[in-house]
Amino acid sequence: MKIGIIGNGQIGNVIANRLVTYNHEITFGVRNLESNQKVNPIFNYVETKDIAINNELIILAVPGNAVDSAVKNIIEIDGKIVIDLTNPIGEGLKLTRGTTTSNAEEIQKIIPKAKVVKTLNTVGLEKMIDPTVNEEKITMLIAGDHDDANLKVSNLIAEIGFDPLIVGKLYFSRYLEPFAMIRIEMVRVQGMNPNTGIKWMR
Numbered sequence: 001m002k003i004g005i006i007g008n009g010q011i012g013n014v015i016a017n018r019l020v021t022y023n024h025e026i027t028f029g030v031r032n033l034e035s036n037q038k039v040n041p042i043f044n045y046v047e048t049k050d051i052a053i054n055n056e057l058i059i060l061a062v063p064g065n066a067v068d069s070a071v072k073n074i075i076e077i078d079g080k081i082v083i084d085l086t087n088p089i090g091e092g093l094k095l096t097r098g099t100t101t102s103n104a105e106e107i108q109k110i111i112p113k114a115k116v117v118k119t120l121n122t123v124g125l126e127k128m129i130d131p132t133v134n135e136e137k138i139t140m141l142i143a144g145d146h147d148d149a150n151l152k153v154s155n156l157i158a159e160i161g162f163d164p165l166i167v168g169k170l171y172f173s174r175y176l177e178p179f180a181m182i183r184i185e186m187v188r189v190q191g192m193n194p195n196t197g198i199k200w201m202r
């Protein structure tokens with residue numbers, strides 16, 4: 001599949017490297033094309049606004065407080081699937097949005113004809129590289145309003161090694177984003193081993 005990733009940072013590159021091993025073609029959408037171009041010859045680079053033109057699915061991997069500006073000028077985004085893996089984290093590792101809305105819901109308002117799917121926000125870099133613990137697949141929670149998009153994302157999540165679980169409509173993102181804070185707090189603040197993940201037993 002042709003996949004676009006907005007955000008050429010830590011998580012964007014980890015996911016890109018993982019997806020190319022499954023023969024997906026990756027294009028990064030970047031703010032400064034000149035300085036980002038040819039950073040890695042196995043990827044393509046375009047301006048963020050053009051990321052949807054040749055890509056079927058877009059992954060948003062920018063800082064949580066940059067999502068609104070990152071998506072607002074994208075052309076040909078209507079009908080495209082947008083995976084939002086961001087967490088709205090501000091100063092002192094505190095959530096800047098929550099309870100009554102979420103990053104994913106706010107993104108959907110800015111690009112109402114795209115199909116926003118929330119997922120991949122509840123694991124850290126280490127488990128994005130290897131989505132297992134003691135050979136058990138980590139469960140990856142998925143939320144979105146469009147069944148076809150949820151299914152496509154679920155298949156992609158399974159392909160890269162997670163145990164996907166569609167939990168509900170996009171408004172579930174207001175629960176999934178705070179949920180990510182449990183891991184972030186335990187690993188980054190309390191120093192817990194990052195080789196951890198949740199398993200939804202069923």
Ligand SMILES: NC(=O)c1ccc[n+]([C@@H]2O[C@H](COP(=O)([O-])OP(=O)(O)OC[C@H]3O[C@@H](n4cnc5c(N)ncnc54)[C@H](OP(=O)(O)O)[C@@H]3O)[C@@H](O)[C@H]2O)c1
Nearest residue numbers: 007008009010011031061062063064066070086087124125
């Ligand atoms: N790190 C993790 O373990 C992890 C796990 C799950 C989810 N996440 C989420 O993933 C997101 C990215 O985290 P990260 O650790 O990869 O951050 P990062 O290394 O700081 O990378 C962020 C990237 O976003 C780009 N960017 C910023 N604003 C932009 C905009 N308006 N338009 C286009 N690109 C923009 C930056 O590009 P410039 O070079 O132009 O500044 C940078 O390449 C966060 O929301 C985080 O909560 C992270």
